[in-house]
Amino acid sequence: MKTPDLNLVSDIIVAVSEAEVMPRFNHLSVSDVGTKESPEDLVTVADTETEKKLTVRLQELLPSSAVIGEEAAFRNPSVLDALNGDAPVWIIDPIDGTSNFAYGRPEIGVVVALVYKGETVAGWLYHPVKKIMVMGEKGAGVRMRDKTLSVAKVSDVRAMSGVVGRNVAFRDPAMPKPVYWGCASYGYILLITGCVHYSAYRTGLIKPWDHAAGVMLHAEAGGYSAFLDAEPYTPFMSKKHLISAPNKEAWEYLAQNMQAARAA
Numbered sequence: 001m002k003t004p005d006l007n008l009v010s011d012i013i014v015a016v017s018e019a020e021v022m023p024r025f026n027h028l029s030v031s032d033v034g035t036k037e038s039p040e041d042l043v044t045v046a047d048t049e050t051e052k053k054l055t056v057r058l059q060e061l062l063p064s065s066a067v068i069g070e071e072a073a074f075r076n077p078s079v080l081d082a083l084n085g086d087a088p089v090w091i092i093d094p095i096d097g098t099s100n101f102a103y104g105r106p107e108i109g110v111v112v113a114l115v116y117k118g119e120t121v122a123g124w125l126y127h128p129v130k131k132i133m134v135m136g137e138k139g140a141g142v143r144m145r146d147k148t149l150s151v152a153k154v155s156d157v158r159a160m161s162g163v164v165g166r167n168v169a170f171r172d173p174a175m176p177k178p179v180y181w182g183c184a185s186y187g188y189i190l191l192i193t194g195c196v197h198y199s200a201y202r203t204g205l206i207k208p209w210d211h212a213a214g215v216m217l218h219a220e221a222g223g224y225s226a227f228l229d230a231e232p233y234t235p236f237m238s239k240k241h242l243i244s245a246p247n248k249e250a251w252e253y254l255a256q257n258m259q260a261a262r263a264a
Contacts, residue, residue, distance in 0.1 A: 001088055001116050001121070003114065003121055003122050003137055004061050004062055004114075004122075006122065006124070006135050006136070006137060008061060009058070009061065009112065009114075009122070009124055009135075010124060010126075010133050010135055012054070012057045012058065012061065013054070013110055013112055013124055013126050013133070014126065014128075014131075014133065016050055016053045016054050016057065016110075017050070017110050017126060017128040018128070019053070020046055020049045020050040020053055021046050021050055021095060021101075021108075021110065021128050022128055022129075024044070024045065024046040025046075025101065025104070025108075025128075025129065026104045028044060028045075028046070028101075028102060032044050032045045032046070033045075033102050036074055037074075040099065042098045042099050042102050043071060043074075043098060044095070044098060044101060044102055046094070046095055046101065047070075047071055047094045047095045047098055048071055048094070050094035050095060050110065051069040051070070051071050051072065051092055051094035054069070054090075054092050054094065054110075054112065055067045055069060055072075055090075055092065058090045058092075058112070059090070062088060062090070062114075064087055064088065065087055065088045065089065065090055065114075066079075066082035066085065066087050066088070066089045066090070067079075067082075067089070067090045067091075067092065068080060068082055068083070068089055068090070068091045068092070068208065068209070069091075069092040069093075069094065069209070070092065070093050070094065070207070070209045071094065073209075080237070083115065083118060083208070083235060083236060086117065088114060088115070088116045088121075089114070089115045089116070090112060090113070090114055090115075091111075091112070091113040091114075091115055091208050091209050091212050091213070091235065092111070092112055092209060093109070093110070093111035093112075093185070093209035093210060094110060095108055095109075095110065096108060096109040096110070096111050096183050096184060096185040096186075096209075096210065097109060097181070097182050097183030097184075097185070097186065099182055100181075100182050100183055105182075106129040106130070107181045107182060107183045107186045108127070108128065108129065108183055108186070109125055109126060109127055109128075109183055109184075109185030109186055109189070110126040110128055110185075111123075111124070111125055111126070111185045111209060111210075111213050111214075112124045112213065113208070113209075113212035113213035113216070113235070115208070115212060115235050118234055118235065118236065119138070119234075120138065120212045120213065120215070120216035120235060121137065121138045121216075122135075122136070122137045122138065122216075123135065123136060123212065123213030123214070123216045123217045124213060125185045125188055125189055125192075125213055125214060125217065127185075127186065127189060132144065132189065133145075134149065134188075134189050134192055134193070134217060135217070136216070136217050136220045137220075138216060138220065139220075140220070141220050141221075142192060142217045142220040142221050144193065149192050149193055149194070149221045150194060150221050150222050151191065151192065151194055151197075151218065151221045151222045151223040151246045152194040152195070152196065152197050152246055153246065154197060154246045154247065154249075154250050157249065157250050157253040157254075158172060158174045158175060158253075159176065160175070160176070160196075160197035160198055160245075160246075160250060160254075161176055161178070161179075161196045161197050161198075162176075162178035162179070162196055162197060162198040162199060162200065162254075163178060163179050163180070163181055163186075163187035163190060163191070163196055163198075163199045164178040164179070164180055164199065164200045164201065165180070165184070165200070165201035165202060165203060166180065166202070166203070167202050167203075168200045168201065168202050168258070169258070169261040169262075170200075170254065170257040170258055170260075170261055171256075171257045171258075171260035171261045172257050175257070178198075178200070179196075184199075184201070184210040184211060184214060185210075185213070185214060187199045187214075188213075188214030188215075188217065188218060188244075191214075191218055191221075191223065191244060192214075192217055192218055192221045192223075197245065197246055197250065198243065198244060198245045198246070198250065198251075198254055199243070199244045200241075200242070200243045200244075200254060200258060201241065201242045201243075202240060202241050202258075203240060204240065205237040205238070205239070205240060206227070206237065206239050206240065206241075206242045207237060208235035208236075208237065211233070211235075211242060212235040214244075215233045215242075215244060218244050222246070222247075223244055223245065223246055223247075224244070224245055224246070224247050224248045224250075224251050225242065225243065225244040225245070225251075226242075226243065226251060226255075227239040227241060227242055227243075228240075228241035228242070228243065228255055228258060228259065229241075230255070241258065243255055243258065
């Protein structure tokens with residue numbers, strides 16, 4: 001499969017974000033916000049409209065493709081079956097960090113991954129507030145504007161900085177306290193640009209719209225990711241813990257500490 005031009009996809013994401021996301025940032029009414037599985041699991045009109053527009057535009061760009069959007073998957077989980085097929089699949093998180101968006105916090109993202117036969121082949125992470133786009137293709141590196149990106153270097157694994165999801169704990173008390181942003185794509189941008197060393201997530205299931213693009217781009221920047229059981233990341237939803245680190249040694253240190261904290 002020939003991957004579509006990265007810049008064309010980037011232009012679509014930016015255009016849709018400017019039309020559907022940013023006009024509603026800090027301008028949502030009560031009727032624009034709903035809930036899904038819990039009162040904390042929010043969805044806004046910006047989520048649904050952004051996903052609709054991206055779905056149309058991306059399928060126009062790659063007519064043979066399928067689409068898995070976060071909101072469509074919530075309404076009909078069977079759309080995830082597209083990952084088992086032979087057609088390329090766009091995975092869309094229309095607004096990553098919806099709670100942040102709903103409360104006017106700037107840590108949000110619009111995320112697109114292109115998956116082919118179970119493997120992420122291209123990814124885009126867009127921060128619509130700061131107008132930052134990180135994108136790349138498997139085997140061709142990752143860039144922001146015209147700058148090639150790489151992960152942070154590690155001199156002492158016990159001094160690494162990190163971003164985490166909810167309910168993540170490490171056993172080593174010497175580790176600096178990680179930061180929770182409530183937006184996985186924002187964490188991946190920090191990782192890929194070398195601003196932090198690692199990320200770690202613990203959830204019911206690791207979802208592809210949160211991680212498929214970020215993990216692939218992190219690898220292209222020189223990083224190492226795996227589930228807590230050391231299995232390589234795939235976009236299929238089967239695992240509950242995911243760690244991304246600058247290298248395998250750093251990953252092993254983090255994994256041992258997460259496992260020790262779980263056992264304590």
